[in-house]
Amino acid sequence: DLTHDAAPLGTTTGEPPSSATSCSPPSPLSCPSDNDGRPVTGAFKTPEVIHITGSKGVQIGPVYNISSPIVQTTPSQQQSSREDQQPDPRPPREHVLQMLQITREISESDKALIGEHLGDQWRQLGREMDYSSGQLDNIDNDHRRLQDKIYELLTMWHDKESSAATVAQLTRLLMRIRAFEVFKRFHRTLNL
Template sequence: MTTIEEIEDAGLTTDARPQAPRDKNEETNNAIEDNIAEEKSREPQTTQIPKSIYKRPKQSKPKIPKTSPIANIINIANCNGVHIGKSISYNIQKPPGKFDDKERNYVKTESINKLLNCTEQVTRDHIMFVSSHVGEGWKDIGRLLNYSDGQIYQFEEVNIVRGLKEVVYQLLLDWIQNEPETATIARLTNVLWDAKQEDVVQRFSKKFVV
């Protein structure tokens, strides 16, 4: 092998310069970098999509047209009894009173007149019969016998379990026991007649008047 010194002695020239010995670590680093570059070149190329493409389009809200209030004016002339809207009817009836002048379906017969003027004392048989026929308006009987609404209410609360007949019977029984002097057939008949219990009076006259 010819050395540089031999070439120079032979009168030959060269532009080659001796290179410094390579560092092994540098060669290793270069090799690693080459391998990384080669691996990156093998990876599939991904294309980055601009973020603006993924933006959802803004949904425009439907515009609601502005409406102005409208008032309908109806002029009605020369009319009577015009009604607009729902029709509500109220049926208000006057409750039957104790001394209502309403026409009665019963007349005072001879037998009834005898009862209206009879001074005999009322017995338990009499009030037993009467109480079995008294219906609506029975409280008016108690009022005409000078019982208060509170007393009538108490008679009802205590005896209503056994029926209305028992309530009326106990009321009349209390009356004949506490007012024996005024508890006459005439008094009872007049009270029944004024309390609109004409049917009871008629039956009473047929039962006890001969």
């Protein structure tokens, strides 16, 4: 409690109360001192209490901001830095349009290829195919290898959709879950 060393209520003269005639041991809150460290009589410091409520990001203490120096670039440097960036992961629009024209049902080799490369996005694909979490959990529990889980998901979808489970429809699903690398591999295998 910071208020126990303050002057009692009603004391206005700055004189110490009768029970506080000496300061032993001296403390910065209870007994103010002069420059030589000797207690000053007749003056009491009132401790300062600050209440902070409803705040976010309050910093108590020093703040050290360290930032890298600002480097000015020329337009030619900006151009080359854009070229150094990663290429766009999306497949070319022409490839997507070609795949959307293929109306044949998916084959066993299509399922195997997707199963080999889809990875952890298989649950996302399953949700896009309108399978519940319970159905996806059953596939997960029934099959140990990830490749087998994906193959089973595609087989269930093919059985459910029958002739509607086409390359074009699978392309739409792969694009919705942003499985661009899988799509690119799928496109290459079809030799379009």
